[in-house]
Every structure is written in structure tokens, then in C-alpha cells.
Amino acid sequence: MSGLSIQSISMRFDLPNGGHVQALQDVSLDLKAGELLSVLGPSGCGKTTLLNIVAGFLAPTDGKMILNGHEISGPDAERGMVFQQGALFEWMSVRENVGFGPSMKGMPKTDKAEIVDHLLDVVGLQDFKEKAVYELSGGMQQRVALARCLANDPDVILMDEPLGALDALTREKMQSLVLKLWKETGKTIILITHSVEEALLLGERLLVMAPRPGRIHKEYRLPFAEMGVDADLREVKKHPEFSERREEILGMIWDMEEEIMGRTEAAT
Amino acid sequence: MIPFLIYVAIFVVAFFVVTKIAQRSAISDYGSLKTVTFGDESAVTPNRAASVISILTIFLLWGMFTGSALLPKFLHAPGPFEGTGTFEYTAQAGNERDTATVTVVVHPIDTPTDAPEVAPGDGWAKDDSVAIGMWRSGLLRVDRNDELGRGDGAEVVEINGSKVQPGDTVDVGFATVTISDKGTPNIQPNKGWQMEPIWLPAPEAVVKRIGEIASEGFRGSTLWEHLGYSLFRVVVGFFFGALVGIPLGYAMGLSNWFRGWFDPIVEFMRPVPPLALIPLVIIWAGIGETGKIILLFLAALWIMAIAARSGVSGVKISKVHAAYSLGASKAQIMRHVIVPNSLPEIFTGARVAMGVCWGTVVAAELVAAEQGAGMMIMVASKFQNTDIVIMGIILIGIIGFGIDMLMRWAERLLVPWKGKG
Numbered sequence: 001m002s003g004l005s006i007q008s009i010s011m012r013f014d015l016p017n018g019g020h021v022q023a024l025q026d027v028s029l030d031l032k033a034g035e036l037l038s039v040l041g042p043s044g045c046g047k048t049t050l051l052n053i054v055a056g057f058l059a060p061t062d063g064k065m066i067l068n069g070h071e072i073s074g075p076d077a078e079r080g081m082v083f084q085q086g087a088l089f090e091w092m093s094v095r096e097n098v099g100f101g102p103s104m105k106g107m108p109k110t111d112k113a114e115i116v117d118h119l120l121d122v123v124g125l126q127d128f129k130e131k132a133v134y135e136l137s138g139g140m141q142q143r144v145a146l147a148r149c150l151a152n153d154p155d156v157i158l159m160d161e162p163l164g165a166l167d168a169l170t171r172e173k174m175q176s177l178v179l180k181l182w183k184e185t186g187k188t189i190i191l192i193t194h195s196v197e198e199a200l201l202l203g204e205r206l207l208v209m210a211p212r213p214g215r216i217h218k219e220y221r222l223p224f225a226e227m228g229v230d231a232d233l234r235e236v237k238k239h240p241e242f243s244e245r246r247e248e249i250l251g252m253i254w255d256m257e258e259e260i261m262g263r264t265e266a267a268t
Numbered sequence: 269m270i271p272f273l274i275y276v277a278i279f280v281v282a283f284f285v286v287t288k289i290a291q292r293s294a295i296s297d298y299g300s301l302k303t304v305t306f307g308d309e310s311a312v313t314p315n316r317a318a319s320v321i322s323i324l325t326i327f328l329l330w331g332m333f334t335g336s337a338l339l340p341k342f343l344h345a346p347g348p349f350e351g352t353g354t355f356e357y358t359a360q361a362g363n364e365r366d367t368a369t370v371t372v373v374v375h376p377i378d379t380p381t382d383a384p385e386v387a388p389g390d391g392w393a394k395d396d397s398v399a400i401g402m403w404r405s406g407l408l409r410v411d412r413n414d415e416l417g418r419g420d421g422a423e424v425v426e427i428n429g430s431k432v433q434p435g436d437t438v439d440v441g442f443a444t445v446t447i448s449d450k451g452t453p454n455i456q457p458n459k460g461w462q463m464e465p466i467w468l469p470a471p472e473a474v475v476k477r478i479g480e481i482a483s484e485g486f487r488g489s490t491l492w493e494h495l496g497y498s499l500f501r502v503v504v505g506f507f508f509g510a511l512v513g514i515p516l517g518y519a520m521g522l523s524n525w526f527r528g529w530f531d532p533i534v535e536f537m538r539p540v541p542p543l544a545l546i547p548l549v550i551i552w553a554g555i556g557e558t559g560k561i562i563l564l565f566l567a568a569l570w571i572m573a574i575a576a577r578s579g580v581s582g583v584k585i586s587k588v589h590a591a592y593s594l595g596a597s598k599a600q601i602m603r604h605v606i607v608p609n610s611l612p613e614i615f616t617g618a619r620v621a622m623g624v625c626w627g628t629v630v631a632a633e634l635v636a637a638e639q640g641a642g643m644m645i646m647v648a649s650k651f652q653n654t655d656i657v658i659m660g661i662i663l664i665g666i667i668g669f670g671i672d673m674l675m676r677w678a679e680r681l682l683v684p685w686k687g688k689g
Contacts, residue, residue: 077595134688
């Protein structure tokens, strides 16, 4: 079976004082190949934990994950990850960063150079090939991170708030780029974000998570990602359904935050 | 005290003069347009004029108070009296008084001079003469050539006409004369404000000594051999320290067992100053090369181990995660992520270690050595060869500074990504 199947994952952290935190409880999810899923939720709802489990950096206390018919047990090149920032290798040039995955596999130099050149064209950084990554702006650095991830040709791309540290304008351009890459490469993508708009724009499917314990609260299927592939994202945002959904989800998250606050107040 | 006051005066005067001139030729770069400079550390840049004046002032003071030939005479602090001076003494034996003249020749210490011949003069008290070296004092038994000596009850009662008793001091212009408990005049020619060369030689004397030692050597080795030995010890000790310390630090950063095993040892040894190990190392390995290299190895080892360990712990976990997600193996992560990421820390550690090693080698050579920069100044100090001591200190400083510059240069060249992560 092709696709990613997350089967009743639970994650429980023991605390030094004898208590424990239920970061995730019984999370199940099936993702078909080529689907774009955005995950949204208030802080502490376990969305980053979920991503780290799928990436293989954490082992869940319960449940399992199946990718293309085999179980996930650790990090692997089949699941690429794009971090918020600071995960580029500053001792390497842009070209070396993008070619890191192929180099690790021992790919012949000419093949590697071809892949790197192609991806630098795609993300529009051909002119910055030999620059050190710390000489680039934040948006450019995230494009390098995207290209580096794609160079490995992973089955699933995991994005942990990849655009969170960018300014609003750069962020909008990057959102279009993500949609374009998704359409062109047909990769399965899981994207975590704090921004409701971003989740609506980029999520073909949208997962709203709730905290304490971390669980799936509601799932949506949305048309906006498909729309945004060809259209201006600002036009998409004017869509009446878009603002309706935005208000709905904002209200949902607002209530969750209220509830957390209330509970904390009651506890103290 | 006086040199310090002159120093402060130059500091203050130069400040007002330079800022006055600088105001007139004010440049308007970005920094000069800042209105808030007090508290903005980035707006504070070293004033180059101040640096130049600072260095010149040190040499000026040095020259002033050593009577340096490099300075025009009028800048010299008052020097010691040199030349011939006279004073009179009046001796009394019973009721008989007589006056005689004492001629004092004050000569440079390194040109021995005999007391001049003087005519005995009239009366029973005869004229005397004496030669005294500059900065020295001399007792003169003025009654020895008199017709009535101490045995006859004669004693000195006046110097240049002023009444004296044993213990009194009289200023005779070029010198002071103190009557000792036994009644003998002690002549102390004026010392002036300048330093005696055995305390502080003039700058040109130090330069001359550098030339002499560079061409003739010191204690059977040339100057370059002395410095070369010290440098060789530092380089070899540091090399072995880094060779063992860096892998040890990596192991401590990557493995629980290594961290647990070596943490107590490293944390205990780190605060022990290498100088405190010198006696033990001498007992175990003697004063030869082995002992020094073991000492410097130990000085560099802990610093390099800690630098490598903190280099590993400074790797952002997202970089390691990214590398794993890109399909890197453990060995590849070590080679392509952990090592390059820790290099800046290791370079910083290496700079510290080189500085500590250089200080330690000089100290170890001060204690015991056959050759070396520290041995040179230690032996010279025993013979009051202050010029060699100062020369040694200057050379040690220059080399230490050179080592640090070299390390910084290597750092810029080899780890340009330092601080850019």
C-alpha cells in the first residue's frame, strides 16, 4: 500500500517528579501518496511531537506507523524534513548544502551536480550557488532548505513551521513556492504551522489538534491548495469560504486556549 | 610617584589636545553621527592617536628616568651628581679648632677613578680627597691624615660652618654629609631622580643587549636557540595535548560512558593551574625536555578536551536531525556535521591553550632549565643583568602576541563560518 498510515500513536513523557505528560493520545491518520496535510493547534497540542515521531527522531510509547508497507523505526532519507531555521550547514556553500543528501548516498558527481543545478533553478537560487549560506537572507535560506530536502527525492516531506521565522511578504512568496513544488513533485507533505491562514492555504487536508492530551480535534478537506497552485494566493484569501473557515477555526483554537487558561487558573 | 604624576599629566593633556584637533577635522561617517555613544559599546573604537601616544609615553618616561641618549638632554629627569665637589669640616681637639677641605670626585661606576692628590694645606687638620661612584656613598675618615686624630680626642664639630653632632646630616650642595655614630662623615652625593642602570637600564642599553646576545649568545646558546627551545616545547606539548584532548572531548560529548568516566578527572584537573604541577613533574621527569613537554601536554590537554566537548554539545540538534533525515550515517554525521560544527570552539580552545602553554613554559624555565627564554631572564636576574631581564620580558611578550595573532589568522582562514550558525 502506498502512503503513510499512522496507527493509534500515543506518546507519554515521564516527569522527574513522578507525574507524566500525555503529549499524544491515540492519534490515527491515513495519508495517501501526494496528499498535502497541514496541522494546526494551540501550543502544547503535540504537533511537533507528532512530526518528530513520523520523522523517526522519537519512538512513540504506543502505536506504529507504516510507510509504503513497512514500519517506521528511525530517521531515514525516505522522510525529508524542513526545519524552521538554523538547520543548514553553515560550513558548506549553497551547492554543497543542496547536494548533501546525494553525497551521503555516494551518488556520482555528475548526477549530483545535475540534481543540484535543477533544484537551484526551481527555487531560483542559481546565482547564489557558491555563496556561503550565512550570506543569504532568511527566505533564501529556507529555499535552500527546501531544495536540500528535495535533492534526496524523499517519499514524505515533513515541515516544522518552515516559514515561521519569515516576514509576511517573503512568507507569501514561499507559500506559493511550496504549493508549486507540491504540484510539480507530487510529494506527500505534512506541514505544521501556527498560522491559520497558512494552514488553510497550504492544506489540502487540515488537521486541528487539541491539547492535554494531544489529540486530533477536527479534520477538514479544503479546496484552497488546489486553487492556489495556479492563482494568486491573495485572490484565494478573498474566497468567501476561506474567511468562513478561518473564523471557524480561529474560534475553535480560541476556545481551546480559553479552556487551558481556565484550567490553569482553577489549578492555582 | 613623580613618574606616575607625569604619566597622568600626559594622559590628560594629550586627551584635550587630541580631541581639540580631532574636532576641527571631524569626519562624518556613520559612527560619528550617533548621538548616543555613552553606553553603546559598538560606538567605542580605540582612538589610534591615544594608542600611539600611550606607547610613546612609556618610552618617554623610560628614557627620562634612565637618562637615555635617545632623548634630548632637557627632557631628562635630574640625574645623579657627577664631577668634583668640595666641602669643609672643622675638627676640634680640646680647645684647638682647625678647618680643612674635602674634595669629592663622583665618577660613573663603570670607570674606576682614584681619589685625586690634594695638598695637605695649613693647620693640623689636613685636606682630604675621596672618589665615590655615582649612586654610591662613602665614609671618609677625615682625621686619618690629621695631626690630631680620633685617638687625640679630635672630632668633627662643623661641616661647612654648621654645627654637627653624630647622627646629624648637612646638605653641602652636591651631596649630603651625615656624621656617623663614631663621628665619621658619610658622604652621599645627590642621586637625582634617575634610575640606576642595575634597577632600570636605558632603552638603548636594552636594544644594544639584544644585539649583543643575538650575535654572541647567552650561556652557551644563541638567543634564537633559547627562544626556539621555548617555542619547540610549546608546540610539541600543545600538539600532543590536542592530539589526545580533542578525541577525548569528542568522546565525552558523544558517549555517556566516556562523559561519566572522564568528567570527574577533567573537572578536577581543569582548575589546577599548570604551574602547581611543576614540582611534581620535576620530581617525576627531571628538568629536561621530557618534563617540560609533559607539563605543557597537561596544560593543553584539559583545555582542548573541554573545548572539543563544548564544541559537540554546541551542535544544534536540528542540524543533526536534518543530516539523519538526509540519509547520513553516524560516521558521516561525525565527519560532515559534528567536526565542522565544533571547529570554531576548538580554535578558541587552541588559542587559550597556546597562551597558557606559553606562560607555563616560561614559568617552568624560571624554575629549572638549561635553555629557554625563562631560563635566560632567571639567570640574568641572579647577576643583576637587568637589561637582559627586560629584553627577555619584551621578547616573551612579542612572541606570545605573535602566537595569538597567528592563531586568529588561522581561525579566520579555516573557520570563516564561526559565529554564523
